[in-house]
Amino acid sequence: MKKILLVLSVAVTPEKAIDYAIERAGMDKTGLVVLYVIDTEPAEEILESFSDVGFVGDRPSMRLSESIMKEYRQRGYDEIGRVQIKAMEAGVEFEPIMEQGDLAEKVLELIRRFDIKLAILTKKGKRSFFKYLSRSPSDEVKEKAACEVVVFTDE
Amino acid sequence: MSVEIDTRPLWIILALKSLRPIFFLLLAILFWYFIKMPSPEGLTAAGQNAIAVFLICLILWVSNMIPLAITSIFAIILVPLLGILTKKETYSLFGNEAVFFILGAFILAGAVMHSGLSNRIALNVIKRYGYSPKRLLLCVFLLAAALSFFMSEHAVAAMLFPMLLELAKSLKLRPGKSNYGKFLFHALSWGCIVGGVATFLGGARVPLAMGILKETTGETIGFLDYTVAVLPLVFILLAVGFMILTVLYPIDVAGVDNAGEVIAKRLKELGKVSFSEYAVGMVLLLTIVGWISLGRTLGLAAVALGSVVILFVLRIVRWKDVEDYVNWGIILMYGGAITLGSALDKSGAAAWLIKGVIGRWSGAPWTIFALVSLLTIFLTEAMSHAAVIAVLLPVVIGMAGKMSVDPVVMTYSVATPAGLAFMLPMSTPANGIAVSSNYITVRDMIKGGLIMAIISWVLFNLMAAFYWPLIGFGRLR
Numbered sequence: 001m002k003k004i005l006l007v008l009s010v011a012v013t014p015e016k017a018i019d020y021a022i023e024r025a026g027m028d029k030t031g032l033v034v035l036y037v038i039d040t041e042p043a044e045e046i047l048e049s050f051s052d053v054g055f056v057g058d059r060p061s062m063r064l065s066e067s068i069m070k071e072y073r074q075r076g077y078d079e080i081g082r083v084q085i086k087a088m089e090a091g092v093e094f095e096p097i098m099e100q101g102d103l104a105e106k107v108l109e110l111i112r113r114f115d116i117k118l119a120i121l122t123k124k125g126k127r128s129f130f131k132y133l134s135r136s137p138s139d140e141v142k143e144k145a146a147c148e149v150v151v152f153t154d155e
Numbered sequence: 156m157s158v159e160i161d162t163r164p165l166w167i168i169l170a171l172k173s174l175r176p177i178f179f180l181l182l183a184i185l186f187w188y189f190i191k192m193p194s195p196e197g198l199t200a201a202g203q204n205a206i207a208v209f210l211i212c213l214i215l216w217v218s219n220m221i222p223l224a225i226t227s228i229f230a231i232i233l234v235p236l237l238g239i240l241t242k243k244e245t246y247s248l249f250g251n252e253a254v255f256f257i258l259g260a261f262i263l264a265g266a267v268m269h270s271g272l273s274n275r276i277a278l279n280v281i282k283r284y285g286y287s288p289k290r291l292l293l294c295v296f297l298l299a300a301a302l303s304f305f306m307s308e309h310a311v312a313a314m315l316f317p318m319l320l321e322l323a324k325s326l327k328l329r330p331g332k333s334n335y336g337k338f339l340f341h342a343l344s345w346g347c348i349v350g351g352v353a354t355f356l357g358g359a360r361v362p363l364a365m366g367i368l369k370e371t372t373g374e375t376i377g378f379l380d381y382t383v384a385v386l387p388l389v390f391i392l393l394a395v396g397f398m399i400l401t402v403l404y405p406i407d408v409a410g411v412d413n414a415g416e417v418i419a420k421r422l423k424e425l426g427k428v429s430f431s432e433y434a435v436g437m438v439l440l441l442t443i444v445g446w447i448s449l450g451r452t453l454g455l456a457a458v459a460l461g462s463v464v465i466l467f468v469l470r471i472v473r474w475k476d477v478e479d480y481v482n483w484g485i486i487l488m489y490g491g492a493i494t495l496g497s498a499l500d501k502s503g504a505a506a507w508l509i510k511g512v513i514g515r516w517s518g519a520p521w522t523i524f525a526l527v528s529l530l531t532i533f534l535t536e537a538m539s540h541a542a543v544i545a546v547l548l549p550v551v552i553g554m555a556g557k558m559s560v561d562p563v564v565m566t567y568s569v570a571t572p573a574g575l576a577f578m579l580p581m582s583t584p585a586n587g588i589a590v591s592s593n594y595i596t597v598r599d600m601i602k603g604g605l606i607m608a609i610i611s612w613v614l615f616n617l618m619a620a621f622y623w624p625l626i627g628f629g630r631l632r
Contacts, residue, residue: 042591049584051484052222053539055261055307055359059479060268060314067317068591075330075593124596 002117003095004028007107007141008036008079013122017152018083021120022090031093033114034083035107036076038100043068073098104137104144111145118148178220186211190237195507202504204237209499209546216542223539224484227491230498239498248497249490252456253366257359258486259459263439264306264356265480266472270435273302273314275425281318282418288335291411292342293397295319299346300353300393305439308351308358308574312585315343316592318421323594325413334404336594341404341603344589345396345577351585352574353389354382355446355455360540362455363489364570367496367548371505372562378446378455384628385571388611388618395610403603431471438462438471485541492545505553520560524568525616527551531572532612536582540573564628567619575611578604 006013006021025032043065050061080096087094099106111119123138142149189207194200208230215226231249235242267273280298285291295315302311319339328336351357355365355378369375445458466472499505527547534543548569555565576582578601580590586604589595 042587046584046587046591049581049587050309050313051482052219052224053485053541054482054584055264055309055485056268056313057265057478057480057482060310064313064316064588067320071320071324071592074324 003031003033003114005033005035005107005110005114005116005119006083007103007119007121008034008076008083009039009103009122013079014152014154017120017122018086020150020152021083022086022092024118024120025087025092026090028117030117031095032083032087033095033097033110033116034080034087035097035099035110036080037103037106038069038072038076038098039103040069040100043072102137104140107137107141108144111141111147116147118150119145120150120152122152122154124154175220178218182211182214185214197510198507199503201237201239201502202507205234205239205498205502205504206508208233208237208239209495209504212495213546216546217538222484223542224487224491227488227495230491230495234494234498239502240494244501245494245498248370248494251366251370251490251493252454253362253369253493254486254490255456256355256362256459257489258481259456259463260356260359260362261307261481261486262463262466262472262477263442263459264310265477266435266466267306267439268310268314269472269476269480270429270431271425272432272435273306273311274318275422275428275432277302277315277318278418278422278425282415282422285411285418286415288406288408288411291322291414292335292338292400292406295339296342296346296397296400297393299343300350300389303347303350303357304353305356305443307356308347309584311350312343312347312588316588319343320592321417321421322411322414323592325417326408326411327413328408328594330593331596333594334407336592337599338400338404338406340589340592340594341400341599342397344583344585344600345400345603345607346393347585348575348577348583349389349392349396352385352571354378358540358574359485359489360544360573361570363492363541364544364548364566364573366489366493367544368552368562368566370493370497371500371549371552374563375451376563376566378450380628383626384567384623385618387622388571388614391614391618392607392611395614396607399603399606399610434469434471435466438465438469488539488541492541495545496549499549500553505549506557508550509553509557520558521616521620523554523558523560524565524619527554527565527568528572528615529612531569532575532608535573535576536578536608540576540583543573544569564619564623572612572615575608575615577607577611 004021004025006018021032046068047061047065050056050064054061076098084094084096097110107119107121110116119141121138121141123136138151142151186207189210190204194203212226212230215221216223231245234240235245277298281291281294285294299311299315323336323339326335330336355361361381365376442458442462446455449458531543531547534547548566551565551569552562555562576586580587580597580600586600590597590600
């Protein structure tokens with residue numbers, strides 16, 4: 001049975017995206033796969049910046065990088081828990097997955113692996129000028145995914 | 156095993172893969188062109204080579220294509236190779252007092268962190284004074300600044316960050332949404348940045364500037380002299396910064412009782428004050444007294460390294476701890492920066508550049524001061540603070556001589572603003588850490604940072620114009 005994928009990230013996912021995912025899963029009588037992707041880039045960037053220009057050595061830098069990753073994981077559990085409660089209340093089958101790495105890459109991989117029919121993502125709202133300069137991972141997924149993709153904009 | 160297939164167009168893949176080799180090839184051609192072109196009038200061959208090395212380092216420091224320390228090593232190789240300075244002169248510059256002062260200060264800061272003293276002080280201050288939402292923010296802001304007076308601002312940010320994450324979680328602040336969260340992490344980064352410019356210890360940039368000043372003019376700046384000159388700016392910036400944050404992010408939490416519980420739990424985990432905490436605290440205190448009272452006679456480096464020896468005699472730290480807490484690459488970077496500054500000065504390249512840039516312009520010295528400080532504030536947003544000093548200061552010191560301005564005053568025009576980078580996550584690790592929390596977005600940082608950068612520049616110049624003459628500093632020659 002084709003499932004619905006809800007993608008959560010380090011930034012808080014808006015309620016409307018969660019509600020929409022659960023509503024669609026309920027209507028289509030299908031399961032909901034919830035993916036939380038831990039973006040390792042900020043922790044890696046901090047570590048790099050400390051090694052390059054920082055005034056402290058490896059140990060404090062590593063501790064700092066670990067605390068960022070710990071925080072992201074914890075935030076992932078919280079976010080997944082938030083969706084789980086709503087899914088249980090709506091009687092929707094729920095499958096949580098936590099991954100680490102590039103968001104677009106992980107989402108596309110899961111779409112293939114779980115035979116997803118609808119992927120729901122969120123992206124940050126950008127002003128018109130910046131919209132043309134940068135591309136969000138959600139845009140990349142929308143372009144490459146072999147399923148329906150709905151992107152919510154978090155203003 | 157999974158095989159990743161790059162589905163991008165071939166020309167994009169090839170272009171991206173060849174970007175780095177092309178960059179270095181162009182750099183090599185540019186360098187070759189500069190050293191082989193006929194020497195301009197008034198510039199010696201050594202001076203021309205020094206300018207070529209300077210430009211290559213400038214490009215590498217700005218582009219960050221290789222680590223900063225490696226760029227410095229590159230300069231150290233090129234300077235004797237191109238006959239700018241002799242081998243003996245070049246390598247002896249690495250033995251500059253400023254390099255050893257920085258080394259000693261880093262080891263001391265490492266000992267403070269390793270002992271847990273800084274952590275305990277932070278927790279106790281927050282527990283004692285952070286009992287209301289506004290007071291908690293003020294506490295974090297002032298604590299980050301005050302700790303950055305005595306140890307590197309990066310160490311302070313690294314130490315306080317996990318604590319603030321726990322506080323934010325206990326207060327159930329929503330990342331990217333909560334005003335209180337934005338305020339809290341801005342307080343961390345701004346506190347570290349402002350506090351970091353108050354003494355020689357906060358940013359370790361001033362010792363580098365002092366090293367370049369001493370190598371080029373023989374003059375120096377005392378530990379207390381520097382702090383007395385910039386302290387009013389620090390206090391005013393702290394007050395203004397807090398006001399700006401209060402306006403930008405009105406407090407949206409009712410109480411901070413949960414935060415108190417987190418702090419109490421952390422303090423309980425630390426247990427009683429240990430011998431090493433007492434000892435490190437005492438050594439640090441005596442070192443600061445030594446820097447103030449004996450700095451000019453014994454030298455700042457001797458005092459710092461003397462304290463390091465005491466730490467080992469008392470077995471407060473082991474060499475393994477020191478190795479892990481000190482960024483040795485930065486020491487290399489500082490040595491190379493001083494070498495480059497000296498090469499520009501001794502080869503006559505700095506004087507030639509200034510003659511070309513200033514020409515017959517006879518602008519008021521304070522106009523130069525204001526322009527240099529403005530340029531520094533903007534450059535430091537995109538470059539490493541130390542690299543800004545390495546690039547600007549040799550030229551600015553030379554400019555001081557030509558404009559009849561005290562080179563010590565001009566050193567301040569670069570050394571202090573070089574630390575005031577509020578706008579971008581890459582400007583300084585403290586900003587990067589704050590943004591990585593996700594409570595602050597890059598847009599938030601630019602918005603507040605731009606206001607703060609402009610205010611800092613205005614206040615710095617006002618202080619130089621009105622306060623420095625009162626303390627008998629900043630007179631024109």
